Amino acid sequence: MTSAVAILPSQQLAALNEAYRKAVARKRLRLALGALVFLAALMLAAFGAEVNLKTFFTYLGNFVSYFDRILKLDDGSRVWTNFGEWFWGWKKWLKLLGETVLISYVGTITGAALAFLLNFFAAENTSPMPWLRFVVRRLLEFARTVPGIVFALIFVIAFGLGPMAGVLAIAIHSTGALGKLFSEIVENADMKPVEGVRSTGASWVSCMRFAVLPQVVAGYASYALLRFEINVREASVMGFVGAGGIGQELVVAIRKFYYSDVSAILVTIIITVFIIDIGTGWLRSRLFGKEART
Amino acid sequence: MNQVPAPDPAQLRARYPQVFDRPASARLATPLVALLAFAIFVFGLVDLDFSPTRFLNGLHQLGWITLLMLPPDPGSSLPLYLKALGETLSIALLGTTLAALAALPVSLFAARNIVPEIIRFPVRRFLDSIRGVDTLIWALVWINVVGLGPFAGVLAIAVSDFGAFGKLFSEAIEGADQKQVEGIRASGGSALHEIRFGLMPQVLPVIAGQVLYFIESNTRSATIIGIVGAGGIGLQLAEQIRVLEWQKVSFLILMILMAVAAIDWISSKLRFAIIGRRAIA
Numbered sequence: 299m300t301s302a303v304a305i306l307p308s309q310q311l312a313a314l315n316e317a318y319r320k321a322v323a324r325k326r327l328r329l330a331l332g333a334l335v336f337l338a339a340l341m342l343a344a345f346g347a348e349v350n351l352k353t354f355f356t357y358l359g360n361f362v363s364y365f366d367r368i369l370k371l372d373d374g375s376r377v378w379t380n381f382g383e384w385f386w387g388w389k390k391w392l393k394l395l396g397e398t399v400l401i402s403y404v405g406t407i408t409g410a411a412l413a414f415l416l417n418f419f420a421a422e423n424t425s426p427m428p429w430l431r432f433v434v435r436r437l438l439e440f441a442r443t444v445p446g447i448v449f450a451l452i453f454v455i456a457f458g459l460g461p462m463a464g465v466l467a468i469a470i471h472s473t474g475a476l477g478k479l480f481s482e483i484v485e486n487a488d489m490k491p492v493e494g495v496r497s498t499g500a501s502w503v504s505c506m507r508f509a510v511l512p513q514v515v516a517g518y519a520s521y522a523l524l525r526f527e528i529n530v531r532e533a534s535v536m537g538f539v540g541a542g543g544i545g546q547e548l549v550v551a552i553r554k555f556y557y558s559d560v561s562a563i564l565v566t567i568i569i570t571v572f573i574i575d576i577g578t579g580w581l582r583s584r585l586f587g588k589e590a591r592t
Numbered sequence: 593m594n595q596v597p598a599p600d601p602a603q604l605r606a607r608y609p610q611v612f613d614r615p616a617s618a619r620l621a622t623p624l625v626a627l628l629a630f631a632i633f634v635f636g637l638v639d640l641d642f643s644p645t646r647f648l649n650g651l652h653q654l655g656w657i658t659l660l661m662l663p664p665d666p667g668s669s670l671p672l673y674l675k676a677l678g679e680t681l682s683i684a685l686l687g688t689t690l691a692a693l694a695a696l697p698v699s700l701f702a703a704r705n706i707v708p709e710i711i712r713f714p715v716r717r718f719l720d721s722i723r724g725v726d727t728l729i730w731a732l733v734w735i736n737v738v739g740l741g742p743f744a745g746v747l748a749i750a751v752s753d754f755g756a757f758g759k760l761f762s763e764a765i766e767g768a769d770q771k772q773v774e775g776i777r778a779s780g781g782s783a784l785h786e787i788r789f790g791l792m793p794q795v796l797p798v799i800a801g802q803v804l805y806f807i808e809s810n811t812r813s814a815t816i817i818g819i820v821g822a823g824g825i826g827l828q829l830a831e832q833i834r835v836l837e838w839q840k841v842s843f844l845i846l847m848i849l850m851a852v853a854a855i856d857w858i859s860s861k862l863r864f865a866i867i868g869r870r871a872i873a
Contacts, residue, residue, distance in 0.1 A: 346682035457650035
């Protein structure tokens with residue numbers, strides 16, 4: 299089989315080549331300028347963050363040896379040679395881990411309930427009044443942008459030390475995050491059922507209950523489960539500011555250089571997060587089919 | 593006027609057994625799960641020392657705190673706060689860049705279409721365990737290593753994002769079209785050529801979008817790592833909360849909100865420019 303490749307006359311070819319070169323050159327120039335601006339920003343940032351490469355390289359060895367040290371017991375042997383000694387405080391830690399998971403569970407449920415109440419007002423297609431929508435949206439934005447641990451710091455002062463402050467902080471932060479996601483699901487919902495229900499003379503509440511809710515409830519549950527996963531991680535550090543959970547033990551171990559305790563607590567946290575991840579992933583695939591797992 | 597004939601219930605029952613005669617297990621499943629979830633919730637409230645009086649007292653306190661916060665006022669420390677905010681933004685930018693640079697080569701080893709499963713699996717688990725540890729914990733670890741200050745914050749953000757980026761990048765690579773890679777191979781390119789000319793042009797825009805999104809979300813993370821002493825505006829915030837200077841606290845929170853909004857705006861503009869409007873939605 300022969301195939302002919304058309305060869306253009308050289309004049310036409312030269313013109314095309316010229317145009318191609320020009321187009322590529324413009325693109326390259328823009329890329330180079332962008333890279334230059336980015337590099338300048340990086341330099342400025344390095345100056346602002348007091349980055350010192352010399353300290354970094356002197357201390358990089360420390361970072362590696364830190365992991366070497368946290369994997370050693372007091373008598374100098376490796377941690378995995380003596381599990382009983384490594385996890386000496388497992389009863390206390392398991393209890394605190396349970397508390398951590400419970401904090402994130404209660405916080406997620408409370409946050410999801412609040413987000414559920416608010417999200418119909420925040421969605422463009424179901425909000426009864428524009429000003430209400432504006433107010434609710436700003437409220438959710440505030441709850442989402444202020445980091446959970448800042449709420450925790452303030453709540454510890456208002457509600458006293460303990461897991462209650464952590465739960466409330468997680469609940470508020472989850473309300474903000476879930477409220478936005480929930481209202482986005484509602485905005486994507488099909489409006490025809492709503493019109494159908496409204497045409498029978500139903501009130502706004504009935505419209506939401508019988509036309510919107512059946513479409514969106516699976517999405518709500520999926521996002522709430524994802525949020526629970528994230529909140530377990532978040533709850534593990536709430537103890538840093540005195541808001542309950544395993545964080546309290548961890549911060550003491552790190553600050554006081556109880557090396558093997560640090561690694562033991564970290565391992566238990568990582569395993570817990572794994573189990574929760576796998577568990578919620580399994581639950582979501584059971585509830586909503588394979589495609590919802592992403 | 594035409595009247596719709598009234599349906600005969602018995603006939604409907606006979607015609608749609610899957611609606612009317614569902615087995616008890618299917619009908620009871622949802623209420624039972626809801627009941628169980630609620631029971632755990634109540635158990636949690638009791639176990640975590642919730643009490644109505646404590647809650648109401650706390651709300652009362654919180655109301656006072658909110659009143660004391662108004663109006664936001666930086667006092668005489670505005671320059672200090674602006675410097676701290678600059679530090680926070682620097683931490684976010686540097687940390688994210690470092691993480692992206694480090695994660696790009698590693699993500700190749702976590703992508704199914706580049707390496708065999710026997711390499712991919714341990715790399716993935718390694719990245720997962722890095723992600724399982726919160727940024728604040730990494731900040732504490734780095735403070736032990738390089739000392740207090742923003743540099744520890746940069747490294748903390750870099751390490752925790754490294755885990756996230758590695759996973760996201762490798763997913764972008766797995767989602768890339770294989771035809772272009774095969775084209776390079778057919779014209780005699782080596783494995784490195786395949787990655788450079790077949791894969792990278794496809795995944796770089798996606799990666800750039802993700803990096804920009806992370807710079808945005810890291811501005812938030814960078815505000816909090818100061819709470820444990822890793823520099824930035826969080827350090828000031830935690831200090832002012834501890835000494836109960838509520839007007840300064842509210843000013844700092846406002847500053848953070850405005851900075852995050854500004855970064856949101858800039859990065860969404862940049863993302864539109866890089867990957868186009870359609871790819872965002």
